[in-house]
Amino acid sequence: MLLGRTANGLYWMNRYIERAENMARLVDAGLRMALTRTQNASEEWNSVLLSAGSDVAFTQKYQDYTAANVADFLLRDTSNPSSTMASIETARNNARMVRTALTRETWESINEAWMALKRMLARPIDERDLPSVLDAIKRETALIRGSFYGTMLRNEIFDFSQLGTYVERADNTARILDVKYYVLLPSISWVGSTLDNYQWESILRSVSAHRSYRWVYDADYKPTNIADYLILNVRMPRSLTFCYRFLAEHLKFLGDDYGERHACHATAEKTQAMLRAGSIKDIFDTGLHEFLAGFIRDNTRLGDEIAQDYRFY
């Protein structure tokens, strides 16, 4: 038996852990672009902010798209509710609320991540320290994930946590693709230009897939392959298909355990079926942007349905 409020806390705790890490990954990708292509750095930082969904809030506070400003806003600014610091704080508040549902190891890893990041992000980050700070953020979230997978019982508590993780992750990946969708569109001018190479690598880097891509496809970056990898690949842990495989699975566990199916089951299965049947050619034919916008909308609806069907409020 699980309280609706506890399920809600678990769900958001995991969404925010995922988000905290995602911010670090986005800044990492932006930093790499800024280092390799000094000319259009501010444009790159702008697209990083767009992927983070934080561009409007950013421009209300800053005028210049500099590494220092963006990193500060996305990593340590607690007035930005999606920044790494704000996310880890929200994750911890949720963990505190659902503490009785967590193993001691999981709670301690979240609490320690919060303490470590609070210390590390207390002052503005010196640009020279940025790489090590990004590493530290990824390490802390990895420790949380490790404790979680290593110690949690695979029951409804686990299911609701995973739902949060994968709804957030699917949203993140879809947004990253959508911000850069035009870079992936086939056009006559793209062939072999170094500019696009950087752009493509940046997309892969922002989902930590720039190495694993080469294990699956040829060493050359091809837009259709990149889109295929991030949307349709079943084995790529941040692809949309991967996320929906687990969303459908955990919802099925819940449905079986409780002996009841809800609207969220149908929604998840529909998206999963669509991804399974789809080919990258179809997606490009209907329009990559339209596809992603539709996906993000459905994914958001799934989150709302889960909250309603399982009495989060």
Next chain:
Amino acid sequence: MAAFDEMLPEVSGLRRPYSAYDRWLQEQDPARLTEKMQDAERVFRKTGITFAVYGEQEASERLIPFDIVPRIISGNEWRRLTQGIEQRVQALNAFLDDIYHRQEILRAGRVPKELIARNEAFLPEMIGVRPPAGVYTHIIGVDIVRISEDEFYVLEDNARTPSGVSYMLENRETMMQLFPELFQKIKVRPVENYPQLLRQSLAAVRPQSTKGAPTIAVLTPGSFNSAYFEHAFLADQMGVQLVEGQDLRVVDGHVAMRTTEGYKQIDVLYRRVDDSFLDPLTFRPDSALGIPGIMDVYRAGNITIANAPGTGIADDKAIYSYMPEIVEFYTGRKAILGNIPTWRCSEPDSLKYVLEHIHELVIKEVHGSGGYGMLVGPAATKKECEAFAKKLQAKPSNYIAQPTLALSTCPILTEKGLSPRHVDLRPYVLVSDRIQIVPGGLTRVALKEGSLVVNSSQGGGTKDTWVLDD
């Protein structure tokens, strides 16, 4: 005023309960002990054992300092204490039953009527209500002070929602982690089964109508409450749900919690929410922490609330001064554990005395807790005393006064070695069809040299409390 030190009294040297510990201590390298002290802090911070201090924005989560020198009580001393505590707890429950029914003690003139009628802790809604199993106060923390080898006094009874038991458990856990060898050398009675005892005790007082195993839940005001850690800890250790008011509602005459599968009935609610917030329909209408209609369910006998609403009338500081009479009235025997002499400022003669001796006395608000709103005369400046005297004269019935006793001391480890500090003791008592007292309790220690205020909100710390199995 030299205080009695429980380890190293000036007259007789080392006291016997500490002899084995002292032998061990002499063999320790001071540097290693300092290291262990830091380890202890790390453990507490890591596990998030914190409490919130009201009125301090910056440090919204703080650790209660922990001292690694245990406070040791011999088996004999403990037996005496438990007899006194049991008697007192029996009397408290009998008093509550009487106050909400026939009020014999008022008719007999042993406790003044107006003390009850005009008391905010008295709930007219509870008149004629008999809680399941007839128990009003299920979980009690009795604060005890010692002033000499043989003199123990009750400082106050906490019959509403006493806190701190999680520290008793974590302190022991920490000590066992830091010094496992000590527990092999010295036989210390265990406290770690408290959560199981609590669960059994709560199950035993379930409503008569409950079928099968009762569903128990802990009701917390939420994660921003200062004692939230403890609420979560106890729910976790008992294996029951930790609920908030927003999770609960009345469904078909029962209190039920909103789960992912719909509403599920609760039979026993261990509430850590004050009376006035419990039911917005009965008490404070603005309370978002409670459950509308829970009092109707309670009166219908369909839920056990522990502790029962209205138990505050028994631990009210104005009632406290009558405890010796109360114990004698209901148990037919003199109180084994005495009270500290107390002046009731509501009585003109007492008020006069208190005002004349304000710099010697400890003056407390009748309804206050946590060390807020009190004056420690000997430690206060002249100006503070004068300001307090004004408050006192404005509303005398709001205050009681007690002599500043030389509370016993127990050494703490400082940078310069052992140094005595004042301590008190809060053992925890569970009442169901029987009375159980866990051998130990929470020792609170005033960390500032010479200070008598042990409250954690006022710079107090804690120690592990050992009852020897001798």
